[in-house]
Amino acid sequence: MSEGGVAIRLERCGKTFDDGTRAVAPLDLEIAAGETIVLLGPSGCGKTTTLRMIAGLEAPDPGGRVRFGEVDVTEIPIERRNVGMVFQSYALFPNMTVADNVAYGLRVRRVEAGARAARLEEMLAMMKIGELRHRHVDQLSGGQKQRVALARALAVRPRVLLLDEPLTALDAKLRDVLRIEIDALLRRLGMTAVYVTHDQAEAMALGDRIVVMSHGAVEQVGRPREIYFTPANRFVVEFVGTMNRLRGVARDGYLEVAGGRVPWRHGVAGDVEVLFRPERAAVVEAGAGGLTGRVLTAFFLGDRTRLVVEGISDTPLIVETSARTEFKPGQEVHVAIDSDALLRLAR
Amino acid sequence: MRARRRSRAFHAQLVFTVLVAAFLVVPVLMSITAGLTVNFFQGVKSGLTLRWIGEVWRLYRDTITLSLMIAVACLAVDLVVGVPAAYVLAKARSRWTRLVEEALVLPIAVPGLATALALILAYGTWREFRTSWLFILVGHVLFTLPFMVRAVLAVLSSIDLRTLEEGAASLGASFWQRFTGVVLPNCRGGILAGALMVVTLSVGEFNMTWMLHTPLTKTLPVGLADSYASMRLEIGSAYTVVFFFMIIPLLIGIQLAARPRRMAGVGEESA
Numbered sequence: 001m002s003e004g005g006v007a008i009r010l011e012r013c014g015k016t017f018d019d020g021t022r023a024v025a026p027l028d029l030e031i032a033a034g035e036t037i038v039l040l041g042p043s044g045c046g047k048t049t050t051l052r053m054i055a056g057l058e059a060p061d062p063g064g065r066v067r068f069g070e071v072d073v074t075e076i077p078i079e080r081r082n083v084g085m086v087f088q089s090y091a092l093f094p095n096m097t098v099a100d101n102v103a104y105g106l107r108v109r110r111v112e113a114g115a116r117a118a119r120l121e122e123m124l125a126m127m128k129i130g131e132l133r134h135r136h137v138d139q140l141s142g143g144q145k146q147r148v149a150l151a152r153a154l155a156v157r158p159r160v161l162l163l164d165e166p167l168t169a170l171d172a173k174l175r176d177v178l179r180i181e182i183d184a185l186l187r188r189l190g191m192t193a194v195y196v197t198h199d200q201a202e203a204m205a206l207g208d209r210i211v212v213m214s215h216g217a218v219e220q221v222g223r224p225r226e227i228y229f230t231p232a233n234r235f236v237v238e239f240v241g242t243m244n245r246l247r248g249v250a251r252d253g254y255l256e257v258a259g260g261r262v263p264w265r266h267g268v269a270g271d272v273e274v275l276f277r278p279e280r281a282a283v284v285e286a287g288a289g290g291l292t293g294r295v296l297t298a299f300f301l302g303d304r305t306r307l308v309v310e311g312i313s314d315t316p317l318i319v320e321t322s323a324r325t326e327f328k329p330g331q332e333v334h335v336a337i338d339s340d341a342l343l344r345l346a347r
Numbered sequence: 348m349r350a351r352r353r354s355r356a357f358h359a360q361l362v363f364t365v366l367v368a369a370f371l372v373v374p375v376l377m378s379i380t381a382g383l384t385v386n387f388f389q390g391v392k393s394g395l396t397l398r399w400i401g402e403v404w405r406l407y408r409d410t411i412t413l414s415l416m417i418a419v420a421c422l423a424v425d426l427v428v429g430v431p432a433a434y435v436l437a438k439a440r441s442r443w444t445r446l447v448e449e450a451l452v453l454p455i456a457v458p459g460l461a462t463a464l465a466l467i468l469a470y471g472t473w474r475e476f477r478t479s480w481l482f483i484l485v486g487h488v489l490f491t492l493p494f495m496v497r498a499v500l501a502v503l504s505s506i507d508l509r510t511l512e513e514g515a516a517s518l519g520a521s522f523w524q525r526f527t528g529v530v531l532p533n534c535r536g537g538i539l540a541g542a543l544m545v546v547t548l549s550v551g552e553f554n555m556t557w558m559l560h561t562p563l564t565k566t567l568p569v570g571l572a573d574s575y576a577s578m579r580l581e582i583g584s585a586y587t588v589v590f591f592f593m594i595i596p597l598l599i600g601i602q603l604a605a606r607p608r609r610m611a612g613v614g615e616e617s618a
Binding site for chain 1: 529
């Protein structure tokens with residue numbers, strides 16, 4: 001068995017729990033061998049349940065099939081699916097040392113002692129946790145725990161690595177460090193990986209493709225750029241990144257809003273609502289053709305300032321500027337919006 | 348000024364604590380001396396002797412061995428039945444399991460005499476069973492099982508049992524490998540605490556055993572009552588001494604075994 005992975009196919013996999021609540025509506029999903037796919041959505045969207053169906057911890061409702069490559073694994077329990085799992089709560093065994101945790105999968109598979117020791121060393125070195133080998137789990141920090149959990153999951157050379165919010169319990173800085181490491185690891189091993197998160201930045205950074213889910217249904221599947229630049233619907237728009245809403249009346253080639261007007265090329269006339277990302281707008285000098293609004297609040301972030309501007313549309317807009325000027329609440333500002341960036345959504 | 352006021356309160360508390368402790372310890376010490384003096388009514392000046400201890404051993408040796416045998420058997424049954432029961436209750440948390448949990452505690456709430464009476468009413472006519480030590484064992488298991496189940500259940504509820512098992516399963520562990528390699532070691536503290544309770548309760552149980560015993564199946568506390576009622580006070584007291592010497596090493600031993608693993612310098616939160 002070599003490192004690398006297997007293609008995964010979910011066919012009409014839905015999940016209804018015993019109490020009748022439907023966690024996931026029947027969905028189809030293909031994951032290529034070696035691909036990292038991220039299931040993204042708010043809590044309760046069914047992303048973890050989907051992961052658990054792939055793992056074999058939940059059986060899909062009748063009719064649903066899970067395939068690893070050509071093999072239908074729907075009826076195969078998790079212990080014989082050969083998957084690696086990493087949990088948000090680490091799930092390390094408190095009764096064992098780090099080394100025993102990492103070697104556990106090899107031991108229950110009755111891997112011969114010599115090969116087991118060699119693989120253990122390899123894993124400890126790969127995750128840089130060699131000096132922790134004799135520690136008990138309760139003597140580790142969160143970041144160390146998750147490294148041990150990764151080493152343990154990878155030690156058995158799984159066909160797919162399943163990660164259920166692995167970084168959620170860590171603080172922000174550590175999350176960045178470990179995210180970069182996990183990314184490098186997945187690229188290097190070329191392993192099929194399914195990663196569940198509610199953090200869209202994490203999803204963007206890690207995923208070859210992202211599956212955005214809400215209320216047990218898939219909203220959009222696509223590469224991070226597609227998800228960000230061409231969101232399929234209102235849910236994706238609101239969940240991924242920050243979006244500004246501009247409401248006004250379109251007439252004579254302009255969209256007229258409370259703070260002025262912008263060129264309008266969508267053709268339709270009348271009351272409309274469009275969306276744009278904050279980075280597609282800029283703060284400009286008075287008289288440079290911008291829309292006029294008033295600063296509601298200003299957050300100085302160091303490299304840039306984030307302004308919440310009211311008076312341009314019916315709801316406040318978020319605009320960022322790298323100007324070194326200090327902005328004060330109540331101050332008048334002028335905002336130019338790239339008219340190509342205006343996005344109209346079908347209902 | 349302030350330090351002196353605090354120290355006066357401290358001394359008052361110390362005196363009070365010592366008095367309460369003495370109130371509890373003095374009868375124990377008196378009992379022990381009574382069992383070791385030649386004549387209790389003449390006091391210690393009549394001399395110390397091991398004669399009464401020897402007498403107890405001669406008269407009641409059987410009750411001591413029977414008590415230990417029942418305690419060990421009771422522990423064995425509680426381990427085999429109670430630990431899996433606690434596991435099932437911990438895994439399947441529902442209204443139904445709550446009910447089972449409550450029902451398990453009934454033998455503690457109901458007076459031991461009533462439980463014993465019920466057992467005699469139901470099985471008393473089955474002669475071989477009624478006169479066997481197994482009859483007492485049944486009573487003891489009924490009474491001690493909830494302590495084992497509760498102790499193990501408390502530990503199992505405090506760990507994320509489901510995720511631990513899922514983690515083990517994902518690594519290829521079968522149910523049996525998970526149960527023996529992950530579940531049992533992680534509720535070791537609860538099992539030991541439960542075992543401590545079960546053994547001491549079984550050895551000391553009087554109220555139900557008094558009803559269940561026959562002249563040939565007397566346990567230690569029943570023998571103790573018997574000796575107080577029918578022998579010299581010194582023999583009864585010597586019996587207490589024997590009881591102490593049996594139960595105290597047992598308590599200390601299990602207490603030591605149940606001590607949580609010491610944790611050495613926990614690393615700072617860092618990657």
